[in-house]
Amino acid sequence: DAGITQSPRHKVTETGTPVTLRCHQTENHRYMYWYRQDPGHGLRLIHYSYGVKDTDKGEVSDGYSVSRSKTEDFLLTLESATSSQTSVYFCAISKLAGLTDTQYFGPGTRLTVL
Amino acid sequence: TQLLEQSPQFLSIQEGENLTVYCNSSSVFSSLQWYRQEPGEGPVLLVTVVTGGEVKKLKRLTFQFGDARKDSSLHITAAQPGDTGLYLCAGLKSSGDKLTFGTGTRLAVRP
Numbered sequence: 443d444a445g446i447t448q449s450p451r452h453k454v455t456e457t458g459t460p461v462t463l464r465c466h467q468t469e470n471h472r473y474m475y476w477y478r479q480d481p482g483h484g485l486r487l488i489h490y491s492y493g494v495k496d497t498d499k500g501e502v503s504d505g506y507s508v509s510r511s512k513t514e515d516f517l518l519t520l521e522s523a524t525s526s527q528t529s530v531y532f533c534a535i536s537k538l539a540g541l542t543d544t545q546y547f548g549p550g551t552r553l554t555v556l
Numbered sequence: 557t558q559l560l561e562q563s564p565q566f567l568s569i570q571e572g573e574n575l576t577v578y579c580n581s582s583s584v585f586s587s588l589q590w591y592r593q594e595p596g597e598g599p600v601l602l603v604t605v606v607t608g609g610e611v612k613k614l615k616r617l618t619f620q621f622g623d624a625r626k627d628s629s630l631h632i633t634a635a636q637p638g639d640t641g642l643y644l645c646a647g648l649k650s651s652g653d654k655l656t657f658g659t660g661t662r663l664a665v666r667p
Contacts, residue, residue, distance in 0.1 A: 446598075477657075482565070484644055484657035485599070500654065532598050540651050541587040541606055547598025 445469055446548040448533050454554045461520040463551050465533030467513075473536045474516040475500075475545065476508060478529040485532065491516055492539070523555045559583050560645055560658035568664040572634050577661045579628045579645035586650050588621055588628045593642040635665045 445468030455461050465474060473492055477485040477500075487500030489508040497508050505527060507519045520527055533548040563578045579588070587606040591599035603612050605621035605628065612619045616639075618631040628645055645658040 475654075482659055484560075484562075484660045485646075486657070487654055490654065534598070539653075541648055542604045544601045544604075545655065547600070549596070550598055 446533060446535055446546060448531075448548040448551050450551060451549065452552045454556065455523050456556050457524055458522050461523050461553065463518045463531055463553070465516045465518070465548060467535050469535060469537075469546070470513060471535040471537045471546075472513075473539055474510065475534040475536075476506075476516065476518045477532045477534065478502065479532060479550075480529050488518065525555050527553065528555045529553060559656050560647055562643075562645060562658040562661045564661060565659065566662050568666065569635055571636060571665055571667050575632050575635060575663070577630045577643055577663070579630075579658050581626050581647065583647075583649065584625050585647035586625070587648045588625075589646045589655070590619055590628070590630055591644045591646060593644060595641075599642075599644055635663075637665045637667050639663060640665050
């Protein structure tokens with residue numbers, strides 16, 4: 443199993459509060475991704491990183507920011523959480539970004555915004 | 557806009573039955589992957605197909621990529637309770653592009 447951990451695994455917060463989710467990898471993979479998973483939508487890309495301090499927006503980036511100061515850590519921040527951000531968040535990593543490259547997923551963080 | 561539509565959305569079958577899950581798009585993909593996700597865990601890659609018409613087999617699972625590279629199917633023979641989970645297709649339009657995931661098919665296999 444790829445060495446990917448996410449913290450926290452569960453979080454309940456209130457609308458308007460900032461929230462930071464952490465993804466940590468021990469594989470030294472270059473690419474890291476944050477997805478959200480909601481019923482009927484599969485997985486949707488929020489932000490991704492292609493190296494330290496190199497990040498870009500995904501399909502559903504509004505209301506989210508990311509940072510990657512070290513190869514092994516990728517942080518996702520909800521600046522001011524809203525109920526629409528209640529979801530399960532997955533981090534993924536990949537060595538390359540080619541046609542046949544595998545993405546390895548973490549165990550997920552279940553976030554509830556009240 | 558969801559580029560990859562999966563059908564059916566839900567499927568509940570008896571152990572030993574066969575089933576097929578479909579992944580369809582109006583767009584052409586250079587490669588397509590199938591993942592399985594079990595409750596409380598992240599998705600795990602099952603297979604990658606890259607050639608139109610390609611068929612890959614993984615024990616009782618058969619994956620096919622459409623000739624036009626716009627669709628794919630997953631066929632499970634003699635389903636077992638251990639096959640229960642969420643099946644996701646995901647496509648890449650070109651190298652360096654980002655994966656687009658399908659809407660998912662939730663499969664339950666009853667003993």
